[in-house]
Amino acid sequence: MIEAHLMRLRRLFPLNEAEEGVLRGLPSDSRRIPARRTLVHEHDLLDHSLLLTRGWLGRAKDAGSGKRQLTEVHLPGDFADLHSFTLKRLDHKIVTLSDVTVARVPHARLEELTADHPRLARIYWFLTNVDAAVHRQWAFLLGSVSARQRLAHLLCEFHTRLDVVGLSRNGIYDFPLTQDDLATCLGLTPVHVNRTLQEIRKTGFVEIRDRQVRIHDWPALAKLADFHPEYLYQQPSVL
Amino acid sequence: MIEAHLMRLRRLFPLNEAEEGVLRGLPSDSRRIPARRTLVHEHDLLDHSLLLTRGWLGRAKDAGSGKRQLTEVHLPGDFADLHSFTLKRLDHKIVTLSDVTVARVPHARLEELTADHPRLARIYWFLTNVDAAVHRQWAFLLGSVSARQRLAHLLCEFHTRLDVVGLSRNGIYDFPLTQDDLATCLGLTPVHVNRTLQEIRKTGFVEIRDRQVRIHDWPALAKLADFHPEYLYQQPSVL
DNA sequence: CGCGGTGTTGAGACCTGTCAAGACGTGTGG
DNA sequence: CCACACGTCTTGACAGGTCTCAACACCGCG
Numbered sequence: 001m002i003e004a005h006l007m008r009l010r011r012l013f014p015l016n017e018a019e020e021g022v023l024r025g026l027p028s029d030s031r032r033i034p035a036r037r038t039l040v041h042e043h044d045l046l047d048h049s050l051l052l053t054r055g056w057l058g059r060a061k062d063a064g065s066g067k068r069q070l071t072e073v074h075l076p077g078d079f080a081d082l083h084s085f086t087l088k089r090l091d092h093k094i095v096t097l098s099d100v101t102v103a104r105v106p107h108a109r110l111e112e113l114t115a116d117h118p119r120l121a122r123i124y125w126f127l128t129n130v131d132a133a134v135h136r137q138w139a140f141l142l143g144s145v146s147a148r149q150r151l152a153h154l155l156c157e158f159h160t161r162l163d164v165v166g167l168s169r170n171g172i173y174d175f176p177l178t179q180d181d182l183a184t185c186l187g188l189t190p191v192h193v194n195r196t197l198q199e200i201r202k203t204g205f206v207e208i209r210d211r212q213v214r215i216h217d218w219p220a221l222a223k224l225a226d227f228h229p230e231y232l233y234q235q236p237s238v239l
Numbered sequence: 240m241i242e243a244h245l246m247r248l249r250r251l252f253p254l255n256e257a258e259e260g261v262l263r264g265l266p267s268d269s270r271r272i273p274a275r276r277t278l279v280h281e282h283d284l285l286d287h288s289l290l291l292t293r294g295w296l297g298r299a300k301d302a303g304s305g306k307r308q309l310t311e312v313h314l315p316g317d318f319a320d321l322h323s324f325t326l327k328r329l330d331h332k333i334v335t336l337s338d339v340t341v342a343r344v345p346h347a348r349l350e351e352l353t354a355d356h357p358r359l360a361r362i363y364w365f366l367t368n369v370d371a372a373v374h375r376q377w378a379f380l381l382g383s384v385s386a387r388q389r390l391a392h393l394l395c396e397f398h399t400r401l402d403v404v405g406l407s408r409n410g411i412y413d414f415p416l417t418q419d420d421l422a423t424c425l426g427l428t429p430v431h432v433n434r435t436l437q438e439i440r441k442t443g444f445v446e447i448r449d450r451q452v453r454i455h456d457w458p459a460l461a462k463l464a465d466f467h468p469e470y471l472y473q474q475p476s477v478l
Numbered sequence: 479c480g481c482g483g484t485g486t487t488g489a490g491a492c493c494t495g496t497c498a499a500g501a502c503g504t505g506t507g508g
Numbered sequence: 509c510c511a512c513a514c515g516t517c518t519t520g521a522c523a524g525g526t527c528t529c530a531a532c533a534c535c536g537c538g
Contacts, residue, residue: 072375088476136331140308194486
């Protein structure tokens with residue numbers, strides 16, 4: 001069930017059998033939830049974290065004006081709110097962007113895990129820091145980069161992250177987001193996303209069709225996006 | 240020397256004497272560096288983190304176009320790159336925004352600390368997660384908020400964070416940033432920062448003069464900024 | 479069959495960027 | 509003491525990217 005999560009971890013850190021066993025024992029239950037629901041509200045007191053096993057989630061901050069900004073999108077294998085283990089209350093919502101399956105991991109179990117397996121504790125600390133790196137990249141994009149480049153970059157990021165868990169093949173991946181969702185990621189209006197998407201489509205590098213992203217020319221797209229995947233920290237680490 | 244850092248921690252978590260002793264022993268040395276230098280380059284392999292004891296630092300990401308975006312500003316008492324303890328290489332630069340004094344904390348010492356004092360380990364994990372919360376807030380501001388509100392919000396954030404370490408009194412704090420620096424924080428051009436600053440000055444809520452920020456009407460400024468400090472996680476926590 | 483969600487298009491407004499020039503203060507060297 | 513360079517702040521005119529509002533097309537689904 002948490003196979004995608006283990007794929008992510010194994011790629012970074014070799015796991016021994018004991019560790020894999022502990023990790024498999026983390027979830028207390030698993031539930032399916034439809035798209036467009038709020039799983040966690042800001043400032044709620046939390047006693048568990050959510051491990052995403054299927055579908056897409058987002059971290060959303062809402063403005064008083066009604067505008068919503070996503071600060072990160074979570075893909076299968078991600079902990080959506082591992083940081084609630086230390087923060088206990090979140091400064092943002094967790095929302096479903098598609099139908100999802102999430103496993104609940106009680107903080108009490110993470111408590112045991114970090115006490116008994118310092119190396120796994122470090123790995124999870126690492127993962128929350130990678131989330132922060134993604135936030136930084138998004139802040140950079142939102143503040144300093146054109147709509148076209150931002151959009152191209154986002155499609156590159158999704159491909160690169162999905163590839164790790166086997167959900168993108170040959171630059172093609174299932175893509176549940178609407179243009180409205182893209183707008184909330186990119187700090188744009190849906191209308192402008194639509195126009196930007198058309199522009200990018202015209203280059204022939206990539207297209208979104210039938211809820212799928214198809215990257216036809218990865219080097220060109222990555223160059224257009226100025227995409228450098230180092231910020232995703234997918235290279236093996238020594239801990 | 241690391242008094243400001245201890246002030247931050249004590250406000251969140253009561254520290255016993257043993258813990259304070261360990262924390263005081265963290266820095267290996269301390270150095271002064273002038274403004275406008277790069278202390279850490281992206282992708283460098285790091286074996287220590289920087290504890291800021293005086294002055295202001297920034298986390299900067301540079302675009303190919305020459306545009307620079309700050310994703311966080313660090314104030315006295317902050318670890319500027321505690322996350323390098325787990326990441327080892329950063330996806331951004333650390334730059335001085337003013338003359339600063341930084342203490343170097345070898346990762347080896349953090350290694351000992353986290354092994355011997357699990358509670359301090361958790362506290363430092365918490366702090367890196369607060370940095371991520373600040374990134375989220377900035378991403379939100381950059382993506383979904385007007386220049387005026389963004390600027391007002393930034394001045395609110397600085398006040399609130401400086402207050403914890405005793406560096407803002409009655410809404411007045413020393414402010415080393417130029418309008419160019421503000422532009423790199425806010426994703427704006429210096430020209431537009433100038434004009435936005437004039438607008439805000441006209442409200443009478445706050446002004447920047449002689450390298451000082453003077454907040455004359457905090458409630459009004461906070462309202463203008465839609466500032467809610469929860470994302471800074473300054474309330475006492477139980478760990 | 480009608481409805482809601484999604485995608486598309488057009489016209490015009492507005493926010494922010496670009497480029498250029500000048501004011502002002504400070505420090506430095508002659 | 510002056511001359512000058514430099515960083516910073518300010519202002520103006522104009523351009524351009526993105527937003528707003530509105531309307532319509534398309535499609536799956538009840």
